[in-house]
Amino acid sequence: xxxxxxxxxxxxxxxxxxxxxxxxxxxxxxxxxxxxxxxxxxxxxxxxxxxxxxxxxxxxxxxxxxxxxxxxxxxxxxxxxxxxxxxxxxxxxxxxxxxxxxxxxxxxxxxxxxxxxxxxxxxxxxxxxxxxxxxxxxxxxxxxxxxxxxxxxxxxxxxxxxxxxxxxxxxxxxxxxxxxxxxxxxxxxxxxxxxxxxxxxxxxxxxxxxxxxxxxxxxxxxxxxxxxxxxxxxxxxxxxxxxxxxxxxxxxxxxxxxxxxxxxxxxxxxxxxxxxxxxxxxxxxxxx
Amino acid sequence: xxxxxxxxxxxxxxxxxxxxxxxxxxxxxxxxxxxxxxxxxxxxxxxxxxxxxxxxxxxxxxxxxxxxxxxxxxxxxxxxxxxxxxxxxxxxxxxxxxxxxxxxxxxxxxxxxxxxxxxxxxxxxxxxxxxxxxxxxxxxxxxxxxxxxxxxxxxxxxxxxxxxxxxxxxxxxxxxxxxxxxxxxxxxxxxxxxxxxxxxxxxxxxxxxxxxxxxxxxxxxxxxxxxxxxx
Numbered sequence: 001x002x003x004x005x006x007x008x009x010x011x012x013x014x015x016x017x018x019x020x021x022x023x024x025x026x027x028x029x030x031x032x033x034x035x036x037x038x039x040x041x042x043x044x045x046x047x048x049x050x051x052x053x054x055x056x057x058x059x060x061x062x063x064x065x066x067x068x069x070x071x072x073x074x075x076x077x078x079x080x081x082x083x084x085x086x087x088x089x090x091x092x093x094x095x096x097x098x099x100x101x102x103x104x105x106x107x108x109x110x111x112x113x114x115x116x117x118x119x120x121x122x123x124x125x126x127x128x129x130x131x132x133x134x135x136x137x138x139x140x141x142x143x144x145x146x147x148x149x150x151x152x153x154x155x156x157x158x159x160x161x162x163x164x165x166x167x168x169x170x171x172x173x174x175x176x177x178x179x180x181x182x183x184x185x186x187x188x189x190x191x192x193x194x195x196x197x198x199x200x201x202x203x204x205x206x207x208x209x210x211x212x213x214x215x216x217x218x219x220x221x222x223x224x225x226x227x228x229x230x231x232x233x234x235x236x237x238x239x240x241x242x243x244x245x246x247x248x249x250x251x252x253x254x255x256x257x258x259x260x261x262x263x264x265x266x267x268x269x270x271x272x273x274x275x276x277x278x279x280x281x282x283x284x285x286x287x288x
Numbered sequence: 289x290x291x292x293x294x295x296x297x298x299x300x301x302x303x304x305x306x307x308x309x310x311x312x313x314x315x316x317x318x319x320x321x322x323x324x325x326x327x328x329x330x331x332x333x334x335x336x337x338x339x340x341x342x343x344x345x346x347x348x349x350x351x352x353x354x355x356x357x358x359x360x361x362x363x364x365x366x367x368x369x370x371x372x373x374x375x376x377x378x379x380x381x382x383x384x385x386x387x388x389x390x391x392x393x394x395x396x397x398x399x400x401x402x403x404x405x406x407x408x409x410x411x412x413x414x415x416x417x418x419x420x421x422x423x424x425x426x427x428x429x430x431x432x433x434x435x436x437x438x439x440x441x442x443x444x445x446x447x448x449x450x451x452x453x454x455x456x457x458x459x460x461x462x463x464x465x466x467x468x469x470x471x472x473x474x475x476x477x478x479x480x481x482x483x484x485x486x487x488x489x490x491x492x493x494x495x496x497x498x499x500x501x502x503x504x505x506x507x508x509x510x511x512x513x514x515x516x517x518x519x
Contacts, residue, residue: 162385162392169375169386175338176373181361181390181436 005134006255007248012140014247015147016205020220021227021239022151023198029171029234030191031087033094037102039221041196044105045071045203046212047113050120060120060208061142067204068197075196079189087188102217109214117211125208143205150201151240154194158236167191171234199224226270232280241281245269289314289471290335290347290440297334297341304330305341306495312440312473312488317466319474319482319503321516322492328475329370331492332442335473336360336367347440362390364439368446372429376418380409383417383428387435394437402431405461423454430461440471447478459485479516483507 024038045067052063082101086094128135158164170177170187178184202220210216227246231238246266253262273280295308304327312318322328334341337357345352352360375383384402388395403410406427412420417428426446433441443462447455459481466472476482483489486503491512499506506512 162389165378165382165386166389169378172375172377173373176369176375177386178338178357179336179361179367179369179373180386180432181358182386183356183358 001133002255006251008134008136009140010248010251011244012136012144012247013251014244015144016202016243017223017227017247018240018243019147019150019198019205020202020224021231021243022154022236023195023202024224025228025231025234025236025239026167026171026198027191027195028228029236030167031083031188032174032234033083033087033098034091034225034228034233035192035195036095036098036221036225037105038098038195038199038224039217039219040102040105040109041071041075041199041217042203042206042220042224043109043212043214043217044074045200046207046210046216047109047118048200049204049207050118050212053120053122060122060204061146064146064201064204067200071200072193072197074193076189076193078196079192083192084185084188102221106214106217113214115214117213119211120207122208137209139208143209146201146205150198154198154236163190223266226266229270229280230273232282235280235282238280238282290473291344292335293344293346295331295334295341295343295345297330297339297343299330299339304495305334308343308492308495308497310490310497312471314471315466315469316487317462317472317474317485318488318490319476319486320490320492321476321479321482321506323516324477326492327495328492329444330495332367332369332444332473332475335442336365338367361436364437365442366433366436366438366440367442368429368433368444370444370448372422372425374417374420374425374428374432376416378417380413380415380417380420380428383432384435387432389436391435391437395435398435398437402434405434405464406431406457422449423451423457426450426454426458427461430458430465434465438470440473441465443472443474445476446474447476447481455481479512480507483512 020042024035027033027035048067049060049063052058052066053060082097086097124138127138129138158168166177166182167187167190169180170182170184174184223246227239227242230245231242249266249269250262253265290312292308292310295305296303298304308331320328320331330339333339335345337352337355337360347363347365375386384399385395388398408424409427409431417425420428430446446458450458462472462474463485474482474486483503483506489501489503489506490497491499491506499509499511
């Protein structure tokens, strides 16, 4: 029973991780950039959900309807102003820029919102449903359902619409995409906008069950990066699978070892993947 | 149709092309032949805007120099790159859809045209590009180019790595594409076959044009025979 309980909780949490990982992987796939501001973008999503709830009295899950377009626009502008300048530069320059942007975001948040953690408590924050002795948290169930919905829509967009296919083509071969008449600079901005929207969504989804803090993004950045490497950098499906795996591993280690050990186990797996299958679970050989 | 004057191009600090002059008239097949590393691919990349170049490239009286690569595609100049560069995770159909990215209204009509030209692709429409053989990928790459309503088709080494049988198919297709009104600039190491189907040819060596003439003249030229045809 413990096992099933732990497995299901892991899958539910993993769903939200998957969303964050998919956003990071999409940006890496299309732009070949590791976005180290990804965690801070998640943190902004947490605060957006918090203020939508406290100031506008909008339910955190409903507030996604506002957060997703806002975050998309924010990411699109960040790409147009900053990121596009370093797209053909070495990785270390890209990492410095995105880390810098992340620091500006987290420190601005520290100034504006102080370092006191905020807690978003809804009427159902601590409620759970009980099925045959297994209890599942209502906010986690809701966020998992929303994650599944958003992931499904994203897949339909990438595989069925012309713009989605163009994004996917750009991620497979940027030069060939240009020769099709695809404006790859625009595709990069769209990818970064989508990545930002997915990060902010993951942040908003986790806000009701997590403490909201200006530096909360750092924990999630490490998770999102681990998920991307685990699934294969640039593979959207891989990131989805990687997210669920990390969720399960964390939950299992908390149950059977101790919650202090969960990050250790995650990183042992991360190192094992780098050692034994450096292209990731669903990545292709030769990709870095 | 296309006028190239004093074209210089290269990668970073390394110059590859030196003062290239080429003219292509509407309806022609023009080939540029030369050995590996002579600068053939660089020439096509300069025309399609993938690399920066100096000199003038005018297409129907418009300078291409200031245009981005994706805008040049809008003009009907379609570049089928060396090594095919098809999208490996996409099916044949999806690759063709991407080829027709700028012309969604003509998609159905153009796809039928491509399948008529290469019936083998029609049988494999849901196969992933990355799992096809070199010859099939080349057919797909040319088909993908045709989806873009080309007026001028730039073909980079379409016979590279193909069996003699596939080479025949590809060269036959190039001739029939040309007959339908598309001007073709063909860059090849397969000197005999490309000059045989060309109205005009250029021989390029270490970044410079060293010989020019009709396809037939060049095939009968002693230097060409010695250097490329082993006669």
